Amino acid sequence: MRTDTEHFRCEIEDGIATLRLDRPDRKNPLTFDSYAELRDWFRALSYDDSVKAVVFGSNGGNFCSGGDVHDIIGPLTKMSMKELLAFTRMTGDLVKAMLGCGTPIIAAADGVCVGAGAIIAMASDLRIATPEARTAFLFTRVGLAGCDMGACAMLPRIIGQGRAAELLYTGRTMSAEEGAAWGFWNRLVPAAELDDAARDLAARIAAGPNFGHMMTKTMLNQEWSMSLDQAIEAEAQAQAICMQTADFTRAFEAFAAKEKPAFEGD
Template sequence: MTDTPQNFRCEIEGGIATLRLDRPDRKNPLTFESYAELRDWFRALPYRDDVKAVVFGSNGGNFCSGGDVHDIIGPLTKMTMKELLAFTRMTGDLVKAMINCHKPVIAAADGVCVGAGAIVAMASDLRVATPETKTAFLFTKVGLAGCDMGACAMLPRIIGQGRASELLYTGRSMSAEEGQAWGFWNKVVPAAELDAAAQDMAARIAAGPNFGHMMTKTMLNQEWSMSLEQAIEAEAQAQAICMQTEDFTRAYNAFVAKEKPVFEGD
């Protein structure tokens, strides 16, 4: 099955949706239109049973070069404050849509992964890179603050406050080696193996208990603002709900029969 979005590519096979920005000649920048269409696609994802995991892949040797200089940066310099706030809220809505899409998202980044592209990778649940991947939060390079699309909240939780501060103040590139050592990248593989590694990771997740995965993603995000006591109670409630699922019963029956469980997401 293939979705037909206007501003990015989407292919769905085996419960895995693979997205790619489709301007490889420009290193896949984002535009006003692609921001909005990606936001709407992720917003609709909780209601789709045909997608169990998402791979946000690269195209032409690069992941994403951020906001298009001519299509976005130029027009922004001529906008009113009201228009600018509408834009920054829309870009933040893409991150919120990814966080709340109920499905695990895997970023598979090769080459350039900067600006809003780095944010998309950051907002994903899991991240795979190549040795050639260069990641930079470039916002100060264009005279802006590093606090864009949730970076000051999310990046320190992934790589630590000091490292995040350095990247957000300086806008310098983080190498793939640094990113893996700091916990930003889950895995670094040769470029020729990037797609296969991300698809394999997605397939293993998609074969699991998808209702349980939805609950895991929900708790990972909600517990940021909870006390430890609140988090433990929330997880008790979440796990009790999961124990009502058929997948939980299937897993038990398979264990008794010494078989591998086949989960169906209900």
């Protein structure tokens, strides 16, 4: 995977990629270019087995302040419908790429996590935050609908229909404590411990069977639109495939020898 990214920071170590938006002076807003580069990076990730987990981290005490007011929102007011649709499809394609990359993604949010930043956290598989994290889906605050980048489909599944409706209609801020109680955040940690907590969780995932993790992520996403019977059958097929992997054999042999398995992803 590329680490020479232009519009966000990317570091890869021990199979863990850490991404950070890199405009801390503006609370890390997104631009047209950073949207596109993130989309392309996650699309490429689906073809790269060397990265076993991704941490989308904070920078300068904030996660992401959403679309840049001057670089995105201003120009949008002057675009044609065709241009606007191309933009909204591009932002949705970032979410699709995150969901479809096959690699578990951990959002580690401190401070501001709003607008498209809240969507990036929502589209991640696991979410850790600090008590200072402030999350808001601001779209109605700028005269738009709350249905942005899959929010009306995904947020209710995470926190419930009524809670999601309140946040999406009002654009109000969800406190870190609310987010943890509602299940949006998996847990809260002090700001000084955020990076280590996310890294430790990523390392635990990276040490596991990454083919199995890919299958888990795939089924978590695909089963939204399945009946229970279809989901059970799909999982039967997925698990049978996983049972053909060398990692499954390694796990059995390690268990029999009373050792810890060393998964290799094949």
